[in-house]
Amino acid sequence: SSSTFDDPVHVEAVSADILTLAVGDLDGDGDDDLIAGMDVAGTSTDSVITIYKNTNQYSTVNFDNPVTIVLDSSSVDGDILDIASYDIDGDGNDDIVAAAQDDNIIILKSPGGSTDTWVDSNWESATSNWQIVADVDEDPLAIDVGNLAGSSDKDIAVGTDTQPGSDEMRAYEHPGTSPFSSSWTAISDLTRGSSVPVTDVTIGDFDDDGDNDVAYVVTDTDNVGFSRNNGDNTFTHMSNKEMTDENF
Structure with missing residues (x-):
């Protein structure tokens, strides 16, 4: 069978570049909203996230009232x-x-609700509404979320740029309770140095054993690295897989 797609709908012209995009139901209405990480003037400039409400209409009126969240309270800086x-x-x-x-991984609590979510001052309104999970020493180039520790909570995997002595692959375990005030613990088996940037990372059950593993792209070597979840809160690094034209 064949599939067709409708013509694209222009959402909004923005004054700054969007570097990354995600979806999530920020206001709990059952529709996924758009979340954009923005390019800013430099590493000393407050980071900016723009959110767009999904009004469940496939037309130009959808996503047309963006809210700009400036991360000034947390003092997180630079491009998202x-x-x-x-x-x-x-x-x-x-x-x-x-x-x-600026090397930080930050989590932001949604204010929730059809009105409160879409007021910029409600984000970062109190220190209990955000937390810097970690300073990863270098530019964090990629993140993914998924259950790595065997709990019902999702953890965070991070790939970073490189510098001498740094670890370009990291992961942090959800604390289970009070995630916006409790410490997120580094998963030691997933802290790895590759000496080159890790530009993408993804979480998934690659060996179909019921436990999520981690794969990551090792730049400049045409390799994808894998860490297998042993199911007991430990991980085993597997041999990298070289990706050449013959592999595809």
């Missing part, structure tokens, strides 16, 4: 290089995970 969304605290509203150019 990657972004993700899921319900971090289990309150029924999807929250935001963002990777900022």
Whole structure:
């Protein structure tokens, strides 16, 4: 059978470049909204996230009232290089995970509700509504979320740029309770140095054993790295897979 797609609908002209995009139901109305990580003036400029409400209409009136979230309270700076969304605290509203150019991974709690979500000052309105999960020492180029520790909560995997002595692959375990105030613990088996940037990372059950594993792109070597989840909160690094023309 064949499939067709409708003509694209222009959402909005923006004054700054969008570097990364995710979807999540930020206001709990059952429709996924758009979440954009923005390019800003430099590493000393407050990071910016723009959110667009899904009004469940396939027309130009959908997503046409953006809200700009300036990360000034948390003092997170620079471009947002990657972004993700899921319900971090289990309150029924999807929250935001963002990777900022100043080396920080930040989580933001959604205010929730059809009105409160779409007021910019409600984001970062109190220190209990955001937390810097980690400073990863270099630009965090990629993030993904998924259950790595065997709990019902999703954890965060991070790939970073490289510098001497740095670890370009990292992951952080969801604390289980009070995720916006409790510490996220680094998963030691997933802390790896590759000496080259890790530009993408993804979580999935690659060996069909019921436990999520991690794959990541090792730049400049044409390799994809794998870490197998052993199912007991430990991981085993597998041999990298070289991706050549013959492999595709």
